[in-house]
Amino acid sequence: MNYKITDLRCREVINIRTGFRLGFVYDALFNIETGQLVSLVVPGPCRFFGIFGRRDDYIIPWECVKRVGDDVILIDTEHDNRDNRGDDFGKRKRRLW
Numbered sequence: 001m002n003y004k005i006t007d008l009r010c011r012e013v014i015n016i017r018t019g020f021r022l023g024f025v026y027d028a029l030f031n032i033e034t035g036q037l038v039s040l041v042v043p044g045p046c047r048f049f050g051i052f053g054r055r056d057d058y059i060i061p062w063e064c065v066k067r068v069g070d071d072v073i074l075i076d077t078e079h080d081n082r083d084n085r086g087d088d089f090g091k092r093k094r095r096l097w
Helices: 005-009
Strands: 012-015 021-024 027-030 037-042 057-061 065-068 072-075 093-095
Touching (some): 021 037
Antiparallel strands (some): 065 072
């Protein structure tokens, strides 16, 4: 089945192991040499009502994607995606594997 990036951006990402809703896909990373989709990027949770920006983005490897449905993308990862207050402030991306 073929998808466009704009089709993936309309889908919410849910971790089937924890039931946590990560958010909506807003970017994708590709391998330029092979042309394959490497990972999906979901923006991290807001800090203090969105005034202080967002936490780290979630980078979801394509290997973790189990099912792409009409309105959701189901992933399977052991990573605990909940909002942890002890995260490093300087990090930009959080990898989920």
